[in-house]
Amino acid sequence: MSEGVEWALHTCVNLAWVGRPVGSARLAAFYGLPPAYLNKRLQNLVRAGILTSVPGPKGGFALARDPASISLLDVVTAIEGPDPAFRCTGILGDSPWGDKTADHPSTCVIAAAMRRAELAWRRELAGQTIADVCATVERRAPGEPERTRRWFG
Amino acid sequence: MSEGVEWALHTCVNLAWVGRPVGSARLAAFYGLPPAYLNKRLQNLVRAGILTSVPGPKGGFALARDPASISLLDVVTAIEGPDPAFRCTGILGDSPWGDKTADHPSTCVIAAAMRRAELAWRRELAGQTIADVCATVERRAPGEPERTRRWFG
DNA sequence: GCCGCCGTACTCGGATAGCACTTGTCCGAGTTACTATGG
DNA sequence: CCATAGTAACTCGGACAAGTGCTATCCGAGTACGGCGGC
Numbered sequence: 001m002s003e004g005v006e007w008a009l010h011t012c013v014n015l016a017w018v019g020r021p022v023g024s025a026r027l028a029a030f031y032g033l034p035p036a037y038l039n040k041r042l043q044n045l046v047r048a049g050i051l052t053s054v055p056g057p058k059g060g061f062a063l064a065r066d067p068a069s070i071s072l073l074d075v076v077t078a079i080e081g082p083d084p085a086f087r088c089t090g091i092l093g094d095s096p097w098g099d100k101t102a103d104h105p106s107t108c109v110i111a112a113a114m115r116r117a118e119l120a121w122r123r124e125l126a127g128q129t130i131a132d133v134c135a136t137v138e139r140r141a142p143g144e145p146e147r148t149r150r151w152f153g
Numbered sequence: 154m155s156e157g158v159e160w161a162l163h164t165c166v167n168l169a170w171v172g173r174p175v176g177s178a179r180l181a182a183f184y185g186l187p188p189a190y191l192n193k194r195l196q197n198l199v200r201a202g203i204l205t206s207v208p209g210p211k212g213g214f215a216l217a218r219d220p221a222s223i224s225l226l227d228v229v230t231a232i233e234g235p236d237p238a239f240r241c242t243g244i245l246g247d248s249p250w251g252d253k254t255a256d257h258p259s260t261c262v263i264a265a266a267m268r269r270a271e272l273a274w275r276r277e278l279a280g281q282t283i284a285d286v287c288a289t290v291e292r293r294a295p296g297e298p299e300r301t302r303r304w305f306g
Numbered sequence: 307g308c309c310g311c312c313g314t315a316c317t318c319g320g321a322t323a324g325c326a327c328t329t330g331t332c333c334g335a336g337t338t339a340c341t342a343t344g345g
Numbered sequence: 346c347c348a349t350a351g352t353a354a355c356t357c358g359g360a361c362a363a364g365t366g367c368t369a370t371c372c373g374a375g376t377a378c379g380g381c382g383g384c
Contacts, residue, residue, distance in 0.1 A: 001238040001239050003240075003242065005239065006239070006242060007244070009263045010244060010263060013263070030248055031244045032244075032247040033244070072263075072266055072267075072270075085154040086154045086158065086159070087154075087156075088159065089156065089159060091159065091160070091163060091184045091186070094184045095183055095184055096183065096304055097300070109286050109289045109293075110166070110225075110286060113225055113278070113281045113286065114225075116277055117225075117275075117277035118274065120273040120276070121270050121271065121273055121277075123273070124270035124273045124274075125266070125267075125270045133262050133263060133266065136262045137262050140262075
């Protein structure tokens with residue numbers, strides 16, 4: 001899985017705490033990441049409707065909606081793309097008595113099993129939101145949001 | 154995910170039906186796959202203890218144990234490796250007040266959420282065996298095992 | 307003092323190289339089955 | 346007819362290139378802020 005997923009998730013949590021637009025350079029400096037590349041990934045989140053981008057001075061990226069309505073799955077799919085990890089190429093159609101025209105991705109038993117597993121993975125990710133992560137961190141380290149907000153200010 | 158996973162899974166099902174060693178060239182010809190590359194992947198299954206390799210004429214690959222004891226997860230991890238898809242690089246340690254020495258992969262809330270999702274995925278895959286796939290296919294197409302066995306004979 | 311204009315500096319956004327990993331290929335070591343030969 | 350030694354062919358196994366996608370970088374278009382001049 002792309003490493004940018006980790007960066008995007010942590011950045012979303014930070015943005016949830018700050019609450020106002022922050023430039024990608026400042027966001028990247030927080031973790032010592034390459035600013036331009038983080039910017040490229042945050043653009044993916046903008047296209048997915050997770051973030052809003054504000055140009056000009058005092059601009060930057062901010063959450064587009066409530067952290068409670070942004071699931072981890074939303075962020076992951078925004079970075080990795082909507083395609084599932086396992087893709088059935090329909091090699092059954094190339095077998096001696098295979099039917100090239102059949103819809104193998106839908107009928108293949110193996111593809112179905114892999115799809116079931118991936119669905120469980122997506123369901124688990126969809127059940128956790130950015131707000132949940134924030135709440136868990138705050139319970140463990142109550143001063144974290146204020147400290148982060150101050151650093152970015 | 155690597156495309157070889159699909160090839161390995163289908164090949165395991167075929168081997169379960171045939172029941173005796175089959176060369177990688179013959180196995181690859183069944184789906185029109187590159188023989189040498191399929192061989193390379195089947196070697197992964199041998200190292201994982203899923204297949205046994207028999208050299209010389211009349212040799213090839215065969216299942217090392219009962220199909221009911223080979224889960225889809227076994228095959229996937231044999232090809233993809235044991236590392237999880239999401240790897241926590243511990244960027245929290247690079248934050249302004251981060252602790253480089255802390256065990257971030259274990260304590261990070263985001264890493265925990267991703268690990269939970271991946272665990273659900275693995276559990277789903279571990280619950281399905283090659284024998285289950287074979288049984289489902291046979292129920293749907295009763296003549297399939299015999300037809301496959303005959304083609305490889 | 308207040309309003310409007312301009313320049314500036316900062317932001318995002320997309321187009322452009324470098325690198326790692328998956329994919330694909332090849333040839334050599336080892337082993338087994340077959341064959342020919344001798345008893 | 347049977348045992349045996351030799352040969353030959355077929356197998357896996359690991360070492361060697363090419364293509365694709367992720368990683369990283371740069372520069373240009375656009376916009377809001379701050380300063381300046383005029384009213």
